[in-house]
Amino acid sequence: MDKREAEETLKQLRSELDDYGYHYYVLDKPKVPDAEYDRLMKQLLEVEEAFPELKTDDSPSVRIGGPVASAFKKVTHAVPMMSLSNAFSADDLRQFDRRVRQAVGDDISYVCELKFDGLAVSLTYENGLLTRGATRGDGTIGEEITGNLRTVSSIPLRLREPVSIEVRGEAYMPKRSFESLNKAKEEAGEEKFANPRNAAAGSLRQLDPKIAAKRNLAMFAYSIGEVDGKALTTHYEGLQFLNEIGFKVSQEAQECASIEDVIAFTETWTEKRHDLPYEIDGIVIKVNNLAQHETLGFTAKSPRWATAYKFPAEEVLTVLREIELNV
Numbered sequence: 001m002d003k004r005e006a007e008e009t010l011k012q013l014r015s016e017l018d019d020y021g022y023h024y025y026v027l028d029k030p031k032v033p034d035a036e037y038d039r040l041m042k043q044l045l046e047v048e049e050a051f052p053e054l055k056t057d058d059s060p061s062v063r064i065g066g067p068v069a070s071a072f073k074k075v076t077h078a079v080p081m082m083s084l085s086n087a088f089s090a091d092d093l094r095q096f097d098r099r100v101r102q103a104v105g106d107d108i109s110y111v112c113e114l115k116f117d118g119l120a121v122s123l124t125y126e127n128g129l130l131t132r133g134a135t136r137g138d139g140t141i142g143e144e145i146t147g148n149l150r151t152v153s154s155i156p157l158r159l160r161e162p163v164s165i166e167v168r169g170e171a172y173m174p175k176r177s178f179e180s181l182n183k184a185k186e187e188a189g190e191e192k193f194a195n196p197r198n199a200a201a202g203s204l205r206q207l208d209p210k211i212a213a214k215r216n217l218a219m220f221a222y223s224i225g226e227v228d229g230k231a232l233t234t235h236y237e238g239l240q241f242l243n244e245i246g247f248k249v250s251q252e253a254q255e256c257a258s259i260e261d262v263i264a265f266t267e268t269w270t271e272k273r274h275d276l277p278y279e280i281d282g283i284v285i286k287v288n289n290l291a292q293h294e295t296l297g298f299t300a301k302s303p304r305w306a307t308a309y310k311f312p313a314e315e316v317l318t319v320l321r322e323i324e325l326n327v
């Protein structure tokens with residue numbers, strides 16, 4: 001591909017991805033499956049890597065989330081809420097591991113967590129009291145949705161310890177709630193939600209909290225933005241602390257001593273993902289040691305100490321199985 005072709009390709013990809021992003025993040029109505037969006041994004045990243053002079057600040061490859069809806073009060077996140085880099089294969093994970101080792105050496109362990117398919121939210125507690133809830137928004141500025149988040153029963157209104165802390169988690173709609181919501185919508189002749197993720201996002205971005213209250217949402221806490229007066233050395237300790245102070249934390253999170261253990265975890269959950277009562281779209285892998293997070297730092301869009309392994313799209317999975325079984 002020469003530079004002129006690259007320019008054309010980038011223009012096309014950026015315009016498609018911007019349009020899909022708008023439908024997904026703003027309207028909560030995706031136009032294409034996630035796997036298609038991911039495929040185009042991968043292509044965009046590859047072309048931008050081959051032609052770095054064609055990178056732009058407004059490319060979907062550097063943007064997090066979508067624009068913030070004006071109907072809500074805007075909040076600025078004290079610590080930005082980043083996106084995650086993606087891995088699509090065991091080899092991508094091994095490459096991630098090599099990059100981590102190059103930066104921090106071989107004394108490394110990981111935490112594997114399920115990647116819940118919902119909406120990232122930030123919860124601020126002052127002396128144990130919930131004072132603010134917000135969406136991730138564009139990573140720097142989010143939408144204030146405290147009233148809606150207060151209706152989610154797994155979100156504590158007061159913590160079991162009077163700590164001042166900013167907690168991050170994924171608000172989601174369990175599969176059963178999603179099915180009954182869509183059934184009710186169908187009976188009422190209303191448009192159905194495409195999937196539980198969009199239903200959760202659509203419910204939390206309503207101006208009237210009574211609607212969110214009826215939607216049976218839940219939240220898994222998965223990280224700490226900042227905390228006063230609590231020294232933590234590992235991410236795993238952070239998860240345990242979140243659980244102690246009253247949050248619902250996934251019991252499936254696992255410490256892994258090597259990248260091969262991480263890969264085994266991703267394989268197990270690729271098989272078992274449909275057994276869960278909520279949707280997941282991958283596995284998040286995080287370096288466990290928090291001092292190593294500092295050393296690794298961030299790119300413009302995501303932390304270098306974490307990555308998201310995305311499950312193969314179901315159609316691709318079927319083809320792979322057929323090849324494996326030689327049918």
Ligand code: NAD
Pocket residue numbers: 020021024025030031032033034035037038064065082083084113114115116117118119120121136170222284308
């Ligand atoms: P991402 O979804 O790949 O990863 C970041 C997010 O993962 C976090 O913000 C958080 O919400 C979530 N997460 C879930 N479990 C987590 C855990 N245990 N620990 C940490 N984070 C966890 O990145 P993104 O920027 O939110 O969105 C990009 C993705 O959204 C794409 O890969 C695509 O699949 C989807 N998307 C789809 C369309 C479409 O048209 N279908 C459009 C835009 C985006």
